[in-house]
Amino acid sequence: MRVRNYSLIGRALQLGLLLLFALVMLTPLLWLLSTSLKGVAEDIFSSPPGLLPTQPSLQAYGTLFSQSPMGQYLLNSAMVSGFSVIANLLFCSLAAFPLARMKFRGRGMALALVVATILIPFQVVMIPLYVLMVQLGLRNTLIALILPNAATAFGIFLLRQSFLAVPVELEEAARMDGCSPVGEWWNVLIPAARADLITLGMLVFIGTWSDFLWPLVILDDPNLYTLPLGLQQLSSSFSLDWRLLAAGSIVSIVPVLLIFVLLQRFILPSASGDAVKG
Structure with a gap:
């Protein structure tokens, strides 16, 4: 049973590391998508920066x-x-x-x-x-x-x-x-x-x-x-x-x-x- 538990813990840690690595790699792409969906009235250089647009808009794609x-x-x-x-x-x-x-x-x-x-x-x-x-x-x-x-x-x-x-x-x-x-x-x-x-x-x-x-x-x-x-x-x-x-x-x-x-x-x-x- 201990061997099986260690195996499950190892797989969980491996999955967690892979998800963390995927999140780090996807962050620039998600930031790019978020910037493209922000309206003209929203400041894209706000501090602290906001990942999600407050009022999503497709205006940039239309323009x-x-x-x-x-x-x-x-x-x-x-x-x-x-x-x-x-x-x-x-x-x-x-x-x-x-x-x-x-x-x-x-x-x-x-x-x-x-x-x-x-x-x-x-x-x-x-x-x-x-x-x-x-x-x-x-x-x-x-x-x-x-x-x-x-x-x-x-x-x-x-x-x-x-x-x-x-x-x-x-x-x-x-x-x-x-x-x-x-x-x-x-x-x-x-x-x-x-x-x-x-x-x-x-x-x-x-x-x-x-x-x-x-x-x-x-x-x-x-x-x-x-x-x-x-x-x-x-x-x-x-x-x-x-x-x-x-x-x-x-x-x-x-x-x-x-x-x-x-x-x-x-x-x-x-x-x-x-x-x-x-």
Whole structure:
């Protein structure tokens, strides 16, 4: 009985620590939400500060969408992030397939070079990439935001490791059924790597959705601005109205939270488990 009681106490303490840690992590987000819901008459810099608004109002959100092109910013970010995710999943999986399954001279060197590019900061290649986009006539286009994110070294490495975990017998069975190499990639490896594909898609979406530096460099047309640039415009257009900035920040956070909540259950199964189920 004592062992059982100690176990229950340990679990209770663990749960309490996790709840405390979650509360600490959520406090800035709750403060941001509270600021966005406070009315104009309420002082957001009162002392002592109040977490809950005394008179909750959606006025900041109404002003945000009526006096700024927030809808256009959302659409631009959604297009850039969506196409970047699709391109990443396609090109990274195609590049990972031969590195994981095909035997050819220089495969190890090719993999080493791909992984080595992870160590190169984006700031190092930003100027050559900008010159290339200008020469291609892609400056001030959404395509210029998508192409640099169309494939990543991390994505190639992640999917290669995922493909290596798939039993070879599954591919041999597909080959006996008449599958071509492309058929093996599509019918065997892609379903087996579902969890890693979703993980990669989420990481690419979050990265492109919150990217500020590259859109700032390559875009001049306000109609093509993404959400980070749009929020930066709010700080100057409305003379640092913190309610509007908080509302804009909440609007930019909600899609990421929704995607994580909807897709988190697909991340947990292992690649081999998915392969057997498929």
